[in-house]
Amino acid sequence: MSTAPARPRPTTDRRQRILDAAGPVFGEHGYERASVDAIARAAQVSKPTIYSHFGSKEQLFQVWVGAVARQVSDDAVRAVHGLDVSPKKWRAALVTAATDLVEAWHTDCAASLARTINAEVGRDPQIYAVVREAAHDPVIEALAGRLAMLGNAGLLRVPDPVLAAKQLIALSRAELDDISEFGTKPTSAPVVRRVVKAGVETFLRAYEA
Amino acid sequence: MSTAPARPRPTTDRRQRILDAAGPVFGEHGYERASVDAIARAAQVSKPTIYSHFGSKEQLFQVWVGAVARQVSDDAVRAVHGLDVSPKKWRAALVTAATDLVEAWHTDCAASLARTINAEVGRDPQIYAVVREAAHDPVIEALAGRLAMLGNAGLLRVPDPVLAAKQLIALSRAELDDISEFGTKPTSAPVVRRVVKAGVETFLRAYEA
Amino acid sequence: MSTAPARPRPTTDRRQRILDAAGPVFGEHGYERASVDAIARAAQVSKPTIYSHFGSKEQLFQVWVGAVARQVSDDAVRAVHGLDVSPKKWRAALVTAATDLVEAWHTDCAASLARTINAEVGRDPQIYAVVREAAHDPVIEALAGRLAMLGNAGLLRVPDPVLAAKQLIALSRAELDDISEFGTKPTSAPVVRRVVKAGVETFLRAYEA
Amino acid sequence: MSTAPARPRPTTDRRQRILDAAGPVFGEHGYERASVDAIARAAQVSKPTIYSHFGSKEQLFQVWVGAVARQVSDDAVRAVHGLDVSPKKWRAALVTAATDLVEAWHTDCAASLARTINAEVGRDPQIYAVVREAAHDPVIEALAGRLAMLGNAGLLRVPDPVLAAKQLIALSRAELDDISEFGTKPTSAPVVRRVVKAGVETFLRAYEA
DNA sequence: GATGAATGAGTTTTCATTCAT
DNA sequence: GATGAATGAAAACTCATTCAT
Structure with a gap:
């Protein structure tokens, strides 16, 4: 290689x-x-x-976790920042952003990370903090910010943007473990987009102004 | 003697x-x-x-996974079956059922299972099928059935009950990993109920008739 | 073998x-x-x-040390107990006993032990206590007892039998490291007897009544 | 600059x-x-x-051994040369010289050397020769010389001065491993002097004219 | 059917030693 | 001449697994 x-x-x-x-x-x-x-x-x-x-093996592991988490986070945040909040485009953009975000977490690399931290969090709870700070929180923050903008523009009703962000992500991923069989099978981009879209539509029904 | x-x-x-x-x-x-x-x-x-x-160790593991999956599934299905669909009580019952369901997955035992299959699914993809059949599908089916009843009763609008079931679960769990720090910290029942309720409310806004 | x-x-x-x-x-x-x-x-x-x-390796080592120490001690104590204190034979018997005692410490096994504890006492001071209790003290005690008998019989003047015992051993071994080159070279029995005899004679000159 | x-x-x-x-x-x-x-x-x-x-590590070790051996030897020989053989002072001077000599071998440095060669002599017998030539023989020679002088002066009866030297050293050290616990515990100067004195007194009883 | 005792293969980790700069 | 970075060889220790009883 x-x-x-x-x-x-x-x-x-x-x-x-x-x-x-x-x-x-x-x-x-x-x-x-x-x-x-x-x-x-x-x-x-x-x-x-x-x-x-x-x-040590442990330290190598932690460095790797940190590096991957940061990279995944960067990709995901970039996806969120690409969300166009203009009145004409925001609907389609929301689906696109959610899809990109979900796919950032479905890279081989990211899937490995997800599996591994899940497995090792029992042995070393600190690893969760690392990932949370490096990858989770920035994405939630960024998405909450965008949703707040949509709220200010009168396009959505979002009293609690952070909660809304978490729920949007949860809905986008609702069918994902099913179709990817826990990340074991590859998933085609169109299929991902379709299931994400289903989640976003439910989100919109709940939050639209 | x-x-x-x-x-x-x-x-x-x-x-x-x-x-x-x-x-x-x-x-x-x-x-x-x-x-x-x-x-x-x-x-x-x-x-x-x-x-x-x-x-072998592997086979012991699989038998254990199957046993726990079945038990968790039983608890979860029982929670769903407890969902009273009568027009007066269904709202509160939905929150209660979702909470019970979520808590069935937050037993020590179940959390162990979740962590473990996540870790081992890479090594042995078959394990996913076992858990899916034993624990996941029955719960989705049961919940989809209840939601369909609510749909038939004109209380909800649920064109795709299975999707709705998955989304209800996703929304109920949206904040859970955050507060339990991936299952590392114990979570008090009232707190769980509160975050589940937030998810159910969003679900209702999206699906209410 | x-x-x-x-x-x-x-x-x-x-x-x-x-x-x-x-x-x-x-x-x-x-x-x-x-x-x-x-x-x-x-x-x-x-x-x-x-x-x-x-x-563990460490524990195996300690068990071995204890076993060898006990065996060496047994041989040495037996040599001392063979010391005939009768007025006619005690002089020759003293040389014989001292020789046997010295040779008990010059077995391959015992020499190994001596070298090893010397080397390891810095790392694990406790090892000294083990050897002292198992091998050193009993021999000194036994020899001091015999010397006291000779004192009581009026054959020697031994105000401090324990000191005398230590000195007898020291004198018996005075030339030994020289001729055996720190235990590296084998030593013939007659040579050992000769150098031990020289030491015993000096002892007698100092302690004879 | x-x-x-x-x-x-x-x-x-x-x-x-x-x-x-x-x-x-x-x-x-x-x-x-x-x-x-x-x-x-x-x-x-x-x-x-x-x-x-x-x-190589081995060669560095040997150079170090040689250096320490020479330094210890110098200290010990100086102690012997300080032995005043005048009829009035020789008794006290003998105790002092023996004490100084023993203490030269009880420096941290010297104790390390002793332990180390004991440990390594099995692996590399040559190391014994190095130490013997550099440290042991000169001291024996020097001490034998002084004892011969005392013999010539009619103060001691020393037919074999080299043997006497070895025995004097052996007696001086007879109790030392006991009180210092094989060099593990520090020993106060007065205590050392007392046990050395006991050895020298026995030596004198055996060798006095 | 249950077990105490044994093992081959594999783990992480360290060390003396040597290049390329 | 001095060094940072690299390595082959070997260390202690553990584990899933299997006999003989």
């Missing part, structure tokens, strides 16, 4: 290579089953290199 | 004892971290006994 | 086999360099068997 | 810095447990610097 011949690069940031390799391994096998050996093989580095860069 | 007090029970359902012991162990530590040794100790049986009854 | 054909014995005390194998390995390589793998190979058992019997 | 204050010394005797740092590390942890990393950190040098100066 690498682009360079024998040795990818003489001494380039091995750190990033390790993180990139850790993603699929943690994602597919979970924290416990993921062996540092496998990550080292995938990153084409030696095990001690991993330890000198990250200290 | 009969059941001596030394050994708890002569040779009674060791099978059940093992399953009962497996629950907390799988739930707290997850599949990987849960050691057969620990389960054997907790069940006060020897390891070979476990293997002779269940064949 | 075992007497049985292929597998020494079906399920005989593996525990003892492990201890027997641990001796040479700890003795030759020291605690740190001694690998549990090597001990397992030498004992013809698997590593987990060692761990199930002893819990 | 000259020696900047930033770096301790421009390129001064890094070699010595490394040796000074190696002492405590080897002494406290023993050869095996002492990591080159730790030594490098303590010396504020990088690991390759150590290797370019000493070739």
Whole structure:
């Protein structure tokens, strides 16, 4: 998969290579089953290199979680910021934004993260805080802000924008675990858009002015 | 001469004892971290006994998942069946039913199950089917049926009762992961009821006739 | 080295086999360099068997130390008890007893122990207490008792028998590290007897009545 | 422009810095447990610097052993040379010299050395030769010389001064491991002097003219 | 049917040592 | 000459699984 011949690069940031390799391994096998050996093989580095860069498997895991969470959050927030609140376009834009947002969470990478934190939150509750701060809260905030704008414009009635944001997301995802079988099966973009649309329509019926 | 007090029970359902012991162990530590040794100790049986009854750790796990899923499902379906659809009481009953349903999924046992299948679905996609059939579908079906009754009674407008059921559940749970911090912190019943009520109200605004 | 054909014995005390194998390995390589793998190979058992019997490398080490200390102590005390205090034989018997005692501490096994506790006492001071109680004190006590008898018989002048015992041992060993090169080279019995005799003679000059 | 204050010394005797740092590390942890990393950190040098100066951990160890041995030997020989053989003072001077000599071997540094060679002599018998030549023999020689002088002066009867020297040392140390618990506990100077004195008195009874 | 005792394979982690700069 | 970054080899320890009794 690498682009360079024998040795990818003489001494380039091995750190990033390790993180990139850790993603699929943690994602597919979970924290416990993921062996540092496998990550080292995938990153084409030696095990001690991993330890000198990250200290321990646990710390590598946390760094990876943080990195993915931030990336997912960025994608999701960008999707929200793309929401056009002009009176003519906001309806379609709301469906599009919700779809983009949902898909940001359905990347391989993000699905791995979701599965993994779910599994590991019992072992290390702190991980939840990391993800919440890095990925969850910013998205809710951004979406609540947009919904408030729609409220101010008289297009929606949103007394509690944060609650509305959470409910919009919940509705958008209502059918998703069903069709993707908990992220095990790939989902085509049109199908995702359709189920998200169903959720947004219910949201609109509840909140429209 | 009969059941001596030394050994708890002569040779009674060791099978059940093992399953009962497996629950907390799988739930707290997850599949990987849960050691057969620990389960054997907790069940006060020897390891070979476990293997002779269940064949492998994997199979024991699946049997446990099935058992818990069925139990959770029973609780949830009972909650739905308790939904009084009479014109005078249905509103309050809807909140109560949704709350009971949500709480059935927030038992220690059920939370363990949820975490665990999330973690293991990557390794063994079949586990999703087991849980879906045993726990998810019956509840959706039952709830869709009740919502259809309310539709027929002219109290709600529900063109697609299954979709409505999924959305009602999604809305009821919209704020739950936030307040329970992914099941890490205990949640008082009144608080649960309050957040569920917020979700049901939104549902009603969208679906009321 | 075992007497049985292929597998020494079906399920005989593996525990003892492990201890027997641990001796040479700890003795030759020291605690740190001694690998549990090597001990397992030498004992013809698997590593987990060692761990199930002893819990950890550290505990195996302590059990071994205790066992060797007790055995050395037994040999040494027996040597002292063989000391004939009759007026005619006591001189020769003193040399013999001192020689036997010194040789009890020059077994391969005992030399290993001595080297090892010297090395490890810094890491785990408790180990000194174990050896002292198990091996050192009983020998001193026994020897002091015998010297007191000789004092009572008017053959020696021993106001402080314990001190005298320690000094007798010190004098007996005065040249020993030199000739055995710290236990690295084997020493013939006659040579040992000669150097011990020199020490005993000095002792007698100091203590004779 | 000259020696900047930033770096301790421009390129001064890094070699010595490394040796000074190696002492405590080897002494406290023993050869095996002492990591080159730790030594490098303590010396504020990088690991390759150590290797370019000493070739290997083993060689660094041997150089350190030699250095400490020589220093201990110097202290001990100085103690012996301080022994006043004049008829009036020699008795007290003998106790003082023996005490100083014993204390030279009870420095932290020297105790570390003693423990370490004991531990490593099995692995590398050559180390014994190094220490013997550098530290042991000179002291015995010096002490034997002084005892011979006392013999010539008619104050002692010493047919074999080397043997007498070894015995004097053995007697002086007879109680030492007991009170210092193998070098684990610190020992006050008066206590050391008292136990040494007891040994010297026994020596005198055996050797006085 | 139940078990104590054993094991092969695999885990994370550390260390002495060496390049490329 | 000094170093940051890398590695092969090996350490202690655990686990799911299986015999012989």
